[in-house]
Amino acid sequence: MEHSVASMVSRTEVDRNIYTSQAVYEEELKRIFERGWVLVGVEASVPSPGDFSTHWMGDVPVIVARDDEGAVHVFENSCSHRGAKLALKAKGNCQGFTCIYHNWRFALNGDLKSVPMSAEFSTEIDKASRSLRKAKVGVFQGLVFASFNPDVVPIAEYLGELGENIADIIQGRKTILIGRHRFEIPCNWKIFWENGQDAYHVALLHKFATALGVLQQGENIAWENGHGVVRTPNKSVPPELLKMLAAKSSFKMQDLSMFRSDRDGGWNRVLGMFPNGLMLEQWDMLNVRQLVPRGPERVEIYTYALGFEGYTQEQIARYARAYTNFHGPAGFVGRDDVTACTAVQEARHRDEFSTSLMALGNIEAEGGSLNGEYTIRNFYKAYSALMNAGGS
Amino acid sequence: MLDARNEVRDTGTDSDRREIEQLLGRAARLLDAKDYRSYIELYEPDRGHYKLISADNLEDGSLLGVMDDDVSTMYDRSEMVDKYWSLEPVRLRHLVTGIEVHFTGDGMARVQAAFAVFATDTNGRIGILATGRYDHKVVRTEGGWRFLDCLAVFDNELLTQAVSYPI
Numbered sequence: 273m274e275h276s277v278a279s280m281v282s283r284t285e286v287d288r289n290i291y292t293s294q295a296v297y298e299e300e301l302k303r304i305f306e307r308g309w310v311l312v313g314v315e316a317s318v319p320s321p322g323d324f325s326t327h328w329m330g331d332v333p334v335i336v337a338r339d340d341e342g343a344v345h346v347f348e349n350s351c352s353h354r355g356a357k358l359a360l361k362a363k364g365n366c367q368g369f370t371c372i373y374h375n376w377r378f379a380l381n382g383d384l385k386s387v388p389m390s391a392e393f394s395t396e397i398d399k400a401s402r403s404l405r406k407a408k409v410g411v412f413q414g415l416v417f418a419s420f421n422p423d424v425v426p427i428a429e430y431l432g433e434l435g436e437n438i439a440d441i442i443q444g445r446k447t448i449l450i451g452r453h454r455f456e457i458p459c460n461w462k463i464f465w466e467n468g469q470d471a472y473h474v475a476l477l478h479k480f481a482t483a484l485g486v487l488q489q490g491e492n493i494a495w496e497n498g499h500g501v502v503r504t505p506n507k508s509v510p511p512e513l514l515k516m517l518a519a520k521s522s523f524k525m526q527d528l529s530m531f532r533s534d535r536d537g538g539w540n541r542v543l544g545m546f547p548n549g550l551m552l553e554q555w556d557m558l559n560v561r562q563l564v565p566r567g568p569e570r571v572e573i574y575t576y577a578l579g580f581e582g583y584t585q586e587q588i589a590r591y592a593r594a595y596t597n598f599h600g601p602a603g604f605v606g607r608d609d610v611t612a613c614t615a616v617q618e619a620r621h622r623d624e625f626s627t628s629l630m631a632l633g634n635i636e637a638e639g640g641s642l643n644g645e646y647t648i649r650n651f652y653k654a655y656s657a658l659m660n661a662g663g664s
Numbered sequence: 665m666l667d668a669r670n671e672v673r674d675t676g677t678d679s680d681r682r683e684i685e686q687l688l689g690r691a692a693r694l695l696d697a698k699d700y701r702s703y704i705e706l707y708e709p710d711r712g713h714y715k716l717i718s719a720d721n722l723e724d725g726s727l728l729g730v731m732d733d734d735v736s737t738m739y740d741r742s743e744m745v746d747k748y749w750s751l752e753p754v755r756l757r758h759l760v761t762g763i764e765v766h767f768t769g770d771g772m773a774r775v776q777a778a779f780a781v782f783a784t785d786t787n788g789r790i791g792i793l794a795t796g797r798y799d800h801k802v803v804r805t806e807g808g809w810r811f812l813d814c815l816a817v818f819d820n821e822l823l824t825q826a827v828s829y830p831i
Binding site for chain 2: 362449450451452453454455456478479480523524525526527572577588589592593595596597600601602604607608610611614618
């Protein structure tokens with residue numbers, strides 16, 4: 273590889289070629305997206321038996337399907353005969369998958385069921401070995417993780433303290449999908465993950481929130497395996513106080529509905545899930561973001577706005593609207609982040625002397641005040657360990 | 665107004681039809697000019713609403729849009745564009761075609777059309793921001809026909825450019 277990651281990542285700096293190098297990107301696909309746990313979606317996308325949804329693990333197209341017994345499976349969306357894509361639609365419901373090319377049929381768990389004219393093959397088709405390439409699946413509190421590495425540690429062990437926080441948010445409740453957004457940003461996937469864990473920019477980029485005075489102090493904490501959280505205490509702000517803040521601020525915001533919260537206490541938090549997930553719990557809004565790299569300089573974001581079984585229609589409508597106008601791709605916060613990430617990538621070029629600095633906060637500590645870059649440094653610590661591990 | 669079968673008839677005139685078509689054209693022109701506040705004035709001020717949503721979400725019965733604004737939100741958004749947002753498209757260009765107007769009685773009408781919106785970025789590259797369909801409700805007011813409830817449904821679930829203005 274032209275650029276060795278060992279030489280590109282230090283404790284507080286990252287060589288910017290890590291965001292543009294095709295060679296680094298291809299190693300990431302092998303070492304991170306093929307060997308570890310990857311977020312591939314949410315259970316709420318496949319609520320019923322026969323439901324399926326198509327996704328990606330790195331650059332490998334996969335199907336997430338729920339079988340008739342209710343179990344969720346993840347397998348390669350590529351016929352084991354000649355490689356044709358099996359599920360041509362983004363989502364649906366079926367009893368199995370039939371390749372349009374030669375009609376090889378596969379079950380909802382990826383097993384090969386039948387082969388037309390099988391007697392005419394020169395050797396007997398071993399259905400077990402010609403079943404679809406299956407991933408190990410870890411469904412955790414409604415999130416679907418998968419790995420092509422059969423020896424990967426159990427998902428709960430991999431998630432560790434991150435898992436405890438996900439469990440604290442979901443609390444074993446059945447999630448429902450309020451809706452999905454997809455958007456593409458011309459930036460490296462790691463830049464968007466960094467943005468999700470970067471609280472330093474919040475008061476400076478999201479100026480309307482600063483003008484409104486709704487920002488609070490909080491914490492930035494790194495956990496094992498590259499995971500982390502940025503969080504602030506959740507306090508429901510009375511509507512009258514919000515109106516007063518708006519009237520006094522330089523941004524006289526008229527529609528304050530997105531700041532309303534039925535939830536009082538606990539945290540507003542952004543969980544960073546290594547390598548490719550973010551979970552945002554903000555007031556009444558809950559969404560999960562799945563990052564799908566599309567080459568070194570482009571990332572596709574799948575965002576799932578989630579609710580819980582038992583929500584009234586009024587709650588769903590209100591939370592959907594709040595999420596749309598706050599975190600959505602044209603949201604008051606979401607739009608700023610797209611702009612910033614685009615600007616970061618646009619200035620990238622091949623320059624062996626340029627590095628990005630990630631030195632905010634005590635570099636000897638695992639966590640501290642909100643603006644510290646603990647979780648970003650922690651991401652690159654886990655990243656380096658995987659990218660520099662022995663073997664190819 | 666009822667006809668001999670006691671059914672509500674289309675009560676709009678050709679003049680109303682032309683005015684509604686002009687309303688659509690004016691909206692497109694103002695958005696292309698990035699004159700957000702003048703665009704907002706095309707809405708009925710107390711009840712006006714705009715929603716931008718993907719066809720996929722709409723067909724799934726999801727309420728999740730990309731914009732979901734009453735008139736006050738639109739004014740907030742115009743302030744965001746003026747004061748706080750950057751790297752927005754340099755130029756926008758709306759193409760609106762196939763306009764159909766159906767009067768529904770009580771001084772209201774439904775207007776549908778197809779749209780394509782192109783955006784030129786800061787590098788001078790042009791791309792398609794979105795294509796889709798409008799399905800709006802308009803209402804006759806003292807000041808003329810105004811938007812009451814606008815729905816813009818875009819075909820491309822995957823957005824590849826930032827969205828700052830209504831489409």
